[in-house]
Amino acid sequence: MKDKIQHILDGFNKEIKKVKTPNELEEVRRQFAGKNSPLVEILKGMKQATPEEKKEIGQLTNDARSEINSQINELNEQFQQEILNEKLKKEQVDVSLPGERLGFGTLHPLNLVIDEIANIFEELGFQMISGTEVDSDEFNFQKLNLPKGHPARDMQDTFYIDEDTVLRTHSTNMTSHLLTELSKNNGHNLACISYGNVYRRDDDDATHSHQFMQIDGFAVGDNITFANLKWLLTYMCQRLFDEKARVRFRPSYFPFTEPSVEADISCFKCDGEGCDLCKQSGWIEVLGAGLINDQVFEENGFDPKSISGLAFGIGIERIAMLKFGIANIRDFYENNVQFLEQFKFYGK
Ligand SMILES: [Zn+2]
Known part of the structure; x- marks a missing residue:
């Protein structure tokens, strides 16, 4: 079971390295931290386990989940920051540019x-x-x-x-x-x-x-x-x-x-x-x-x-x-x- 969890983590680490865009990140999140992710499946399959096994596997699974979540969050923040920077760059005011003329109104x-x-x-x-x-x-x-x-x-x-x-x-x-x-x-x-x-x-x-x-x-x-x-x-x-x-x-x-x-x-x-x-x-x-x-x-x-x-x-x-x-x-x-x-x- 330990190996299985390690295997999932390895798979995750491999996938997250490939992520280039917020959409790809979302896909990885869905796959490894979503409702039907393999870690959730492991927890679901533990009904028959002994209390000791439950404790150990539960601990390992939760550790793996927080590892996955923290990496996803970190990358997500990075993306958000990039989007913000991009936006700020675009909206930067160049005071040396000629102003836009406002249309003059006219009397009725x-x-x-x-x-x-x-x-x-x-x-x-x-x-x-x-x-x-x-x-x-x-x-x-x-x-x-x-x-x-x-x-x-x-x-x-x-x-x-x-x-x-x-x-x-x-x-x-x-x-x-x-x-x-x-x-x-x-x-x-x-x-x-x-x-x-x-x-x-x-x-x-x-x-x-x-x-x-x-x-x-x-x-x-x-x-x-x-x-x-x-x-x-x-x-x-x-x-x-x-x-x-x-x-x-x-x-x-x-x-x-x-x-x-x-x-x-x-x-x-x-x-x-x-x-x-x-x-x-x-x-x-x-x-x-x-x-x-x-x-x-x-x-x-x-x-x-x-x-x-x-x-x-x-x-x-x-x-x-x-x-x-x-x-x-x-x-x-x-x-x-x-x-x-x-x-x-x-x-x-
Ligand atoms: Zn006339």
């Missing part, structure tokens, strides 16, 4: 348009605010001359969170917040633009989205007239599109303004001749505006006789689509890097 086209419009109005002394997207029915509707049951509410299909809370349907909600605040503080003069996401239960298609962005602006104070509004919007359109653009105003209806207008610019592609962009009309609709309705002043705590104001609202996507020749509004929201990268150098 909608943000480019917001920045551009914001710049124009900030130069004119308007303050820029962002404001709340979840708002009360009161500030989104009632204080803007849209009482409950008003037919014009149907113009803006609304996402209701509960009976009195909505996802704002226009960024004009900030106008009522700011006007209420102003009247509480006995203020009289203020010019602000607010911007951000607004939500309507529109069916999404190439030009409509249930979520889109608006910039809303207003100025209140003494003697603000339609002439001021006309100058302001003409100036903005010329800065935004083309300094030679002509702007025309058509009567329209918005609950918060009276009179209300929609503003068109002469087509910057065909200069009014008629083309695909302007649907052969020579004009492109860009925004809605008007003088603040007396009712709105009253709802927000002012005596309409003592104050006047103008207001306007601009759809950012529409402006961006016009400026950049984008046909599908969904392009703005799909995070397609190839699409977005086109705007990398805009304004640079």
Whole structure:
């Protein structure tokens, strides 16, 4: 039996010398230290042996097993160390190599348009605010001359969170917040633009989205007239599109303004001749505006006789689509890097 154990050990020593890789080591481990190794077989076969034999053979077998295990472990550690060294060598940082350039991000086209419009109005002394997207029915509707049951509410299909809370349907909600605040503080003069996401239960298609962005602006104070509004919007359109653009105003209806207008610019592609962009009309609709309705002043705590104001609202996507020749509004929201990268150098 002793010889047999010695024979197994010799066999093991011979095999382990040949091992070159962790896989080969695993094979040797399985063969000499696994569940069915010859040493385990010897222990299994000792049931018939006398107690003395059991003791002696058991001792020898265990010695042989620990010898085998310790050699295997030693070699295994050696392999692990080699793998680690190899890895460290590969991952070594050569500080003298040129660095990898990080890809520059770009501003989203909608943000480019917001920045551009914001710049124009900030130069004119308007303050820029962002404001709340979840708002009360009161500030989104009632204080803007849209009482409950008003037919014009149907113009803006609304996402209701509960009976009195909505996802704002226009960024004009900030106008009522700011006007209420102003009247509480006995203020009289203020010019602000607010911007951000607004939500309507529109069916999404190439030009409509249930979520889109608006910039809303207003100025209140003494003697603000339609002439001021006309100058302001003409100036903005010329800065935004083309300094030679002509702007025309058509009567329209918005609950918060009276009179209300929609503003068109002469087509910057065909200069009014008629083309695909302007649907052969020579004009492109860009925004809605008007003088603040007396009712709105009253709802927000002012005596309409003592104050006047103008207001306007601009759809950012529409402006961006016009400026950049984008046909599908969904392009703005799909995070397609190839699409977005086109705007990398805009304004640079
Ligand atoms: Zn045209």
